[in-house]
Amino acid sequence: MMSLPIVIVGAGQAAARAIETLHGLSCGRRIVLVGSEPHLPYQRPPLSKKFLTGDATEEQLWLQGEAFLEKADVDFRRGETALELDVTARNVTLSGGETLAYHQLLIATGSQPRRLNLAGEELAGVHTLYSIADVQRLGAGLEDAQRVVIIGGGYIGLEVAASLIKLGKDVTVLEQQDRLLSRVVSPVLSDFFKQLHEGHGVTLRFNARAQRIEGDTDATGVMLDDGSVISADLVLVAAGAVANDQIAREAGLACDNGIFVDEACRVAPHVFAAGDCARFPSRRYGRHLRLESVQNANDQARAAATAMCGDEVRYDPVPWFWSDQYDVKLQIAGLSDGHDRVSVEGDPKANSFAVSYWRGPQLLAVDAINTPRAFMQARRTLQQPPSQSTPSMAASG
Incomplete structure (x- = not known):
């Protein structure tokens, strides 16, 4: 009887690093990689920057090529979504109807854009940005759009604003707080980025709460809570992200905008999680953390893979992040x-x-x-x- 594989659900940054680690440690088992997108594992930070502006190709985003996946004995199920997890039977059911039994499972499903549930959010010309397909749709929309309204003055919103200024667009950023990045940086940094973006021609609106997106079939603007309307040919909702933890929640595993793991990245017997979807206990900070960063996706995936191979792990990093704007x-x-x-x-x-x-x-x-x-x-x-x-x-x- 063939030994059961290690199954990895999600084919992003964390999955790629886990595969490299499992291969390097000679885990001795076949790996089944389940990814809902048709692409090879790829890096997401350039999506809002060089890939959006056309300065990077899709191939330059890849974290691993076909040859490496073959060498690492990876069975890549492209375009498949894991719909159901049974931790007792130790299997996952895929969107194509197949049920995969696993020796161990790594959930690396990442995060997804936060929806605002605004009236008009379903209109043509309203976008989010998380995937290659998102950028391709956004790029197509930008061909006939000059006025762009971005809802959200966080990192993604500001990075996209900088990219769109480079493309010659008229950009307005709506921020519901009284300064940029108010939850994560000091007023000194907020003021610096305000001057930086205004100096490049971005219009910033503070204490601006979107109430609805105007239009019949296509978005034509954003109405604020004071009744004013900011005209737009295209709208980007950049209101942060939430953990993509649905498969774990529905399996009865502990979740709270992220899947709770222990210091070894373990969720339950034979089940691990890593990356944006995981919430880990930090001795360093005295609480559980869910980090949306390349550093965490890489390091936590390596830790999870190491633990899956039977080695002792205590994951508690110093988080680090970066953002490129202009x-x-x-x-x-x-x-x-x-x-x-x-x-x-x-x-x-x-x-x-x-x-x-x-x-x-x-x-x-x-x-x-x-x-x-x-x-x-x-x-x-x-x-x-x-x-x-x-x-x-x-x-x-």
């Missing part, structure tokens, strides 16, 4: 929530500075603008062993 690179090390003071080194007017976040004498995080040395130093400092105790599985980050 000629500015923002690099973030650590998490700044809970800080009680901020210090700034360098000159924001020169597009080169770093903001440090402190709680008492403890450094929590650093946001570095075009200062890679400050970012790397922060990562080294923050890498000191955490002293916090592990939170209970009932905790939520």
Whole structure:
């Protein structure tokens, strides 16, 4: 009887790194990769930047080629979705009707764009951005669109705004808070990005809450809660993301906008999760975290694959992130929530500075603008062993 395979549900960044790790550790089992898209595993950060502007091809997004998947003994089920998980019987049912029995299962389903449930959100010309197909639809829409309204002043919204300015579009960003990136950066950074985008011609509207998207069949604008309408030929909803944890929730596994895992990335016997869809216990931060970042997808997938091969794992990283907008690179090390003071080194007017976040004498995080040395130093400092105790599985980050 053929041994049961390792099944990986989701074919993105985390899945690719898990496959590389399993192959490198000679796990000795066939791998079945289940991906709902028709593409090879690919990186998503360029979608809002170089791929959108036409400066990167689809092939340049690939994380792994056909040859590597064949070498790693991967049976890639393209265009298939895992619909149902039975943790007792240890199998998953696919959209094509097949039921796959597994030796071990890795859920790497990532996240999906948050919907706002606005009237008019279903109109032609209203887009989200998460996949290659999303960018292709957006690109086609941009051919006949000049006025673009972006709902959301977070990283994706701002990165797309920068890309669309490069393409010569008129861009308005609607942010419901009173400053950009208010949940994740200090007012110093918010003001910097405000000036950066306005200096490139982006119109920013603050305290702007979208009430509906106007139009009959095609979107023609966005109505705000004050009754005003911002005209648009195309609308992008960039209101953040939610964990794609449906298959785990429906299987009765513990979820709360993310699948709860332990320090070894284990969800249940023989079931693991990694990447945007996973919520892990952090001793370092004293709570569960769900991180939407390439760093976490890579590192957590490697940890999960290592644990699946029987080695001891304790996953508790120093998170880091980045964002590219125009000629500015923002690099973030650590998490700044809970800080009680901020210090700034360098000159924001020169597009080169770093903001440090402190709680008492403890450094929590650093946001570095075009200062890679400050970012790397922060990562080294923050890498000191955490002293916090592990939170209970009932905790939520």
